[in-house]
Amino acid sequence: MRSGKRLSERWFNLVLWLVALVFAVFLIGLGALVVGDLPQVERRFTLEQFLDGEQARASASALKQLRREQDDNQRQAEQARLALDAARSASESARETFANWLRTRDATQRVDQDPGLIARTERLDALKAAERAVEERLEALDKAGLDLSQRQSAQIGIDTELRSAAQEKLDAAERGQELRVFAYRLAFTLPLLALAGWLLLKRRHGRNWPFVWGFALAATFAFFVELVPYLPSYGGYVQYSVGIVATLLAGKAVINALHAYSERQRAAELRPDEERRTEIATDQALQRLAKKVCPGCERPVDLANPDANFCPHCGIGIFERCVACNHRKSTFERFCYACGKTATTLPIPGIT
Structure with missing residues (x-):
């Protein structure tokens, strides 16, 4: 046996359900924008806000000065290495020339009375002394560079401690801010869910039932879906607690309705x-x-x-x-x- 509803009534009901879904989609889009933009009511924190200003400036200035000194030391060390390479090259070339000259000189000539040999030996000694002077200078620069590196490491440690302390304060401030923003979002979505429940209980059979169902779908989606990406570590407890309370209330209402229905049927x-x-x-x-x-x-x-x-x-x-x-x-x-x-x-x- 067929239903007593007219065909046009069934089509109208389908269209009204479509209206409810479209209304819900637009409400969901608006709710997503509102929920996403709620953090803008809070100002964003930065690490610099929690640093000790005077100590941070002093540490930054000391690190900058150490880096400048280290850069200058590295340039001087590079120049010294180039000079050392040149001195070693000149000394090596002079030794080869001296060795060749010794092989070709007159073997019978007395060494202690040979002015050329004495002059060449003195020149080699001078080159070796210059080479050693460059080496000593390079060693001094390397020692100074090591000292600068140690000072820089110590200063970086001081700066790291300052920033670690500031980071702890920043984390605490962000946790407080996260709690406030979550409270804003909860204060926005939870009343919508409560209002949707009331409308379903009182107005779901009224003349404007498509808007009631659309609003209920949007409110449910906003609370149980749109709120999920913004939940803090404890947010799930809130969401599941609300779900449990809502389920208990709905279940109790259904149980009472079932008993009332059974009583009405027996009386009828x-x-x-x-x-x-x-x-x-x-x-x-x-x-x-x-x-x-x-x-x-x-x-x-x-x-x-x-x-x-x-x-x-x-x-x-x-x-x-x-x-x-x-x-x-x-x-x-x-x-x-x-x-x-x-x-x-x-x-x-x-x-x-």
Whole structure:
């Protein structure tokens, strides 16, 4: 058996659900922008804000001076190395020349009275002395460079300690800021969720139900999805706690509704059949019959049985005879679908 709703009504319902979804999408987009922009109400912290200004400036100045001295020392050391290479090259060249000269000189000449030999030996000694002087200068520069490196390492340690202390303060400030921003986001999304729950309870069957459902979908998405990327380490506790409370409240409401429904059904089954039928809407009755359940007690009934005119569970009348054509029809239909006459009925044989 088909539903009593008109085809146009079903299409209108589909369009209204589409309106609810579109409304929810735009609300979700707006909510995402608001949730994402909420941190802008807080100013951003920097490490420099938590450094001791005077000590930080002194440390930075000392490091800068040490780096300048170290750069100058490295330039001088490089120049000394170049000079040492040149001195060694000159000394080596002079020694080779002297050795060649010794091999070609007159072997019979007295060495101690040879002016050329004396002059060449003195020249070699002078070159060696110059080479040694450059080496000593380079050694002094290397020692000065090592001293500068040690001083720089010590100063970097001091600067690191200053920055570590400032970083601890920065971390504490950012944690406090994170807590405040999360509180802003929670203060924005949690009331929306509460309002959505109230609207669903009170207005979901009203004239503007698409906007109620759209708002509820958007609020639920904002709290349980959009808030997730911004949750601090403890944020999950808040979210799951709210979910547990909401589930408990919803579950309790459903349990109470179920007991109230059972009580109403038991009370209704004690009232006369005609009175009970008039309280059931036609569309609702036809929808339940289409599911092969009794419109009154919603228990299964055998609609295929031509003798099943009453519900065997609650006794409500389900079928009757049309007075115009004597056709068997549902007691909940306003018109006979065999002849189209109004639902004035004749008693079914065997039914009083």
